[in-house]
Amino acid sequence: MIRAHWTNSSLERSIGDESIISQWRDNGGWLWLDIEGALDEETKSLLQSFGCHELALKDVQRDRHPPKVEWFQDHTFIIFRGLTELGDNLNVKPLQLSLFVGEGYVITIHSRPSLSVQQHCERQDLTSLMTNPQRFALSILHYSAGLFLEALLSFDSDLIRSEDEMLEHGNDQLLKDLIRCRSQLRKLQRNFNYHETLAKELITLWDDPEETVELTHRLRDLYDRCERLASLSAQQYEICGDLIDGYFSLSAHELNNTMRILTVVTSIFVPLGFLAGLYGMNFDYIPELHIPNGYFILLGAMATLATAMIAIFKAKRWF
Numbered sequence: 001m002i003r004a005h006w007t008n009s010s011l012e013r014s015i016g017d018e019s020i021i022s023q024w025r026d027n028g029g030w031l032w033l034d035i036e037g038a039l040d041e042e043t044k045s046l047l048q049s050f051g052c053h054e055l056a057l058k059d060v061q062r063d064r065h066p067p068k069v070e071w072f073q074d075h076t077f078i079i080f081r082g083l084t085e086l087g088d089n090l091n092v093k094p095l096q097l098s099l100f101v102g103e104g105y106v107i108t109i110h111s112r113p114s115l116s117v118q119q120h121c122e123r124q125d126l127t128s129l130m131t132n133p134q135r136f137a138l139s140i141l142h143y144s145a146g147l148f149l150e151a152l153l154s155f156d157s158d159l160i161r162s163e164d165e166m167l168e169h170g171n172d173q174l175l176k177d178l179i180r181c182r183s184q185l186r187k188l189q190r191n192f193n194y195h196e197t198l199a200k201e202l203i204t205l206w207d208d209p210e211e212t213v214e215l216t217h218r219l220r221d222l223y224d225r226c227e228r229l230a231s232l233s234a235q236q237y238e239i240c241g242d243l244i245d246g247y248f249s250l251s252a253h254e255l256n257n258t259m260r261i262l263t264v265v266t267s268i269f270v271p272l273g274f275l276a277g278l279y280g281m282n283f284d285y286i287p288e289l290h291i292p293n294g295y296f297i298l299l300g301a302m303a304t305l306a307t308a309m310i311a312i313f314k315a316k317r318w319f
Contacts, residue, residue, distance in 0.1 A: 002043070003121075005032040005130065013127045018046060024105070030130040031105040034117055039109070050107065051075060052100055060098045060109050067194035069201045075102035076205060078137065080198065081191045082144040084112045089177070090155050090184045094191070097144065101137045106130070108140065116144040134206055138218045145195065145225045148188070152232050155181070159239055166247055175247050182240035185233050192230040199223035264318055268309050272302050 004020040007013045008029040014020055024031040035043060044057055056077045059065050070077045082097035097114055100107040108117055120126060120140055129136050158181075165174055203219045279288065279298060288294050 001036045003034045007130045033107045035109045069198050083115045083147045090181050106133045116140050185237040189233040195226040196230045199226045
């Protein structure tokens with residue numbers, strides 16, 4: 001699906017399909033071309049008419065290409081990790097968002113619906129925003145980074161709740177959730193590291209304080225946000241790892257306590273069982289069997305032995 005937004009020199013915006021492109025080429029102004037779905041041959045030819053390099057188009061078609069920025073003679077090519085769905089507890093579905101930013105136009109390409117693109121389609125100030133393609137592209141990237149930041153900040157409270165729950169009554173489901181979140185954070189952290197490098201390269205390419213101070217601020221703001229995402233995801237990854245290790249430590253401690261109690265009980269009953277087995281053997285001649293009150297003497301010895309062992313274990317604080 002191709003959706004085109006054209007703003008003319010009178011700041012009047014038109015929305016339609018690729019037929020609007022000819023009006024932009026004839027009359028000038030600013031164009032935003034949004035392409036959703038797989039690229040067919042016709043769409044590739046359209047993009048090549050904008051000067052998009054064949055290798056860049058191959059990168060666009062790859063679903064899991066690392067985020068990057070690449071400069072061509074008349075445009076900048078950006079691959080960023082956007083979002084198609086944002087849920088709780090790091091249940092996010094990222095997607096590849098590709099942008100071609102040139103003189104008077106911005107082209108966005110994504111295989112599935114993008115939350116950032118959709119938000120910009122509904123913005124009231126879209127017309128004025130389109131008049132500066134670089135600023136417009138930065139706004140899309142900034143909003144995508146903001147969605148990731150919102151997910152991480154929300155996950156902070158989930159981590160605190162998970163820690164409290166683990167200390168009170170940890171369970172296997174909690175452990176599964178922590179392992180899943182840790183795996184998700186690892187993937188996000190890799191993307192955020194790419195984003196931080198990307199934002200730094202955009203500063204090198206686009207930052208020109210003599211031309212526009214506002215663009216400089218937006219570039220710095222995008223870099224700060226990407227840097228924060230990278231550091232926050234790394235911190236939360238370590239916290240998840242600590243909680244998982246803590247869960248195993250608590251489980252091992254509880255198991256040790258159980259095994260200690262079982263060991264104490266076994267230690268008490270082993271000598272008692274030995275005595276019971278010794279005098280329960282079916283031999284004709286066992287001298288002690290003929291002692292008057294021998295039964296009661298043996299029971300007393302066994303009780304004394306058990307009491308002494310219990311006293312020793314309590315003195316050693318084994319239970």
